[in-house]
Amino acid sequence: MLGMPDDIWVPIKLTIELATISTLALLVVATPLAWWLARSKAWFKEAAAAIVSLPMVLPPTVLGFYLLIALGPDGPGGVIASLWGARTLAFTFTGLVIGSIISSMPFVVQPIRNAFAAVGDRPLEVASTLRASPRRAFWTVALPLASPGLLTGAVLGFAHTVGEFGVILMIGGNIPGRTRVMSTAIFDFVETMRWREANLLAGGMVAFAFVVILAMTLLEKRFTRAGA
Amino acid sequence: MKLIVLETALAAFLTSLVAQAQADVTHVAVAANFTEPAKEIAALFKQKTGHEAVLIFGASGAFYTQITHSAPFEVFLSADAERPKMAVDNGFAAPDSVFTYAIGKLVLWSRVVDVTNGEAALKAGNFQKLSIANPVAAPYGTAAVETMKALGVYDALKPKIVQGNSIAQAFQFVDTRNAELGFIALSQLHGVTAGTRWEVPANLFSPIRQDAVLLKTGANSEASKAFLAFLQGPEAKAIIEQFGYALP
């Protein structure tokens, strides 16, 4: 594809797929969580927030190790996998998605939580005086007003997954076409001293990250100007 | 009064420096699979000679790359013979200091499937995942592939193979039962009674010669040279065998 040999193109394709699916899944999971964190008055709220942030602080090998156990036959992953006759979710693309979601969660929840908190109570009170049920108020008022935060969260989640190495290494198994993503492929190229390929992939990742972050910053500026 | 205190302190400090210089420290890069025996050997080494061997564990491939970029190791205990040879060829190590310190024994291990007759188990293929070390990164991985090819099961088993980036990770996959079985180093099963194992006959794979070498950075280090000497001595050899390696 694109004139690139398979051992370069396939990891790239896999990485993009992994990052895209993980980011979408993250948005679905993180948004209600961030909403709850922004608005709840439960006494254990900040403790829950700290737990969500743990992956940011834990070394990837520690996180990866616990994930390995959780995804395996001794953990919930094994139970889920048995539904289709497999023993474990490790070494599967699904397992990687789960690992990416957990490790990127704090980077997505934080900006969305901040955005919801910035919306404040007033717009929602106004909505309720205009016959909007709490659900309608969420979708038509809170979410649009918080959209810059969601965008930031999505971009950060995507970028973090693309760069994720330690966790994927621990639970991936480096299977070509399935779990050999760009970061582990680069590792292989370095190991075998194929510097040209390693530099190509690594350079591509840097350029991609740069473009993504630049785009996010510009988009966010435009959004906040429009939405302020 | 203050001057005397200062002078005494300075003297004590300088003395300790000299004392340290005499009991030298050497930094040893150790292939992950040799972790446990290395620790015991280093402890004995310190006891016998007073020198301290600071051990750093990891993948031989990663070590080699670091060595070519001025990593501060003085001694390199590789998992293969290739990397030390490359170090010598490329001028990072002393040519006459290379020797085989252990010969790796490959073993098939499982906590789920009975692999006492490993060949039969592999041919039967009643498992979903087989764990090996990444052949690119570890010779045990290469040996595992050679074994499977020699037994004629490689093509059939290829889709089931998962790679750990080190022999330690390959072990972890099997230990957590994410992979039903895997090819690991016998030395990793030291003290492990769980599961069943099959020591792979040596004729099925190229011998895993684990070579040691004195790096250029350690050329003038007494402790480094002493360590390598100790490694070839009887006490070290006993430990090495005990941990499941063969001796050259």
Add this chain to the structure above:
Amino acid sequence: MTASHAIRAEFRGTIGKFALDAGFTAPAKGVTALFGPSGCGKTTVLRCIAGLLRINGVCEIDGEVWQDENGAFLPTYKRPLGYAFQEASLFQHLSVRRNLVFGAPRHDSSGTKGGIVFDEVVELLSITRLLDRSPRNLSGGERQRVAIGRALLSQPKLLLMDEPLSALDRATKNEILPFLERLRDHLNLPVVYITHDIAEVERLADQMVLMDKGRVIGAGPLEDLQSDPSLPLAAARDAAVSFDGTVQSSDEAYGLVTLRVRGGVLTAPAPPAPVGERRRIRVIAGDVSLTREAPGPSSILNVLPARIVSMKPVDSNEVVVVVALGADGAGARLLSRLTRKSWETLQLAEGLRVYAQVKAVALAPGRGELA
């Protein structure tokens, strides 16, 4: 339950350190002002009526029970109300038009009898040219008008307004007041209107609920409260009464308008007005003096027979007297601020027939004078 009252609200409870024990009733049409010093609990009561705050109490609107003592509580979004907040609070991500229709019902019920129609509201509040703008590009006054329009277009049965003019400067306030007067005249809705500015009360309200420190200290028709000597309003230095009169005739040559009020006739400087038009009249206590006999020719145009209703000393040397217009003393009430010396020297007393000389009468602008 008193059938004639459309609004019944009673709330009892503590919010933090603030204790609220307030209740009042209000009629089905017209503006009821909720008035009192800052921190007296006016906004709290309004939020309780809206359901934004929940404490023990009763809330019934036009026969519908929104809250009762047995635990029934209708959530805010199910209450057919309109709420105008102090700071407009328009949705920043929507255009003016989409803000306006946010709370409007899906099916077009505006065509039904009494329904509030989009075009009428837009016309009434003069926001037609703002429709496609973003809230960000509006002035404070424009934002407030849109917010009020938005509340109206949700077809409410009750309109709640929390100090809608407080955040605006004097010029903008004066610009918007006529719109509110227009709304009041046009709409068939009860309005509960919070303010701490007595001038707004005098221009807009028919009923008033006076609050202080979490309690209601007086409730009823505006002029009754204004002329009640037991309430702080009458004793204020700038005390005044406001009530409505009907235009009887206009004297264009002299720039005067004569209005019929209960118990008499008042003449005020104003541009000509249509006969029969209802106008809000304001008379300051300090502009009213009393005589025991009909005075001779005087520069004062308004001299009316009246009867003294009550007197209350204020300060050490002044008194405020409540007089009712008409020989029978059954007409509209005025306040008169006199020196204690005058009261004693003239031997004035309750029940006495006197003449009230009203030096100045202020008229709120009529419809013809609106921008």
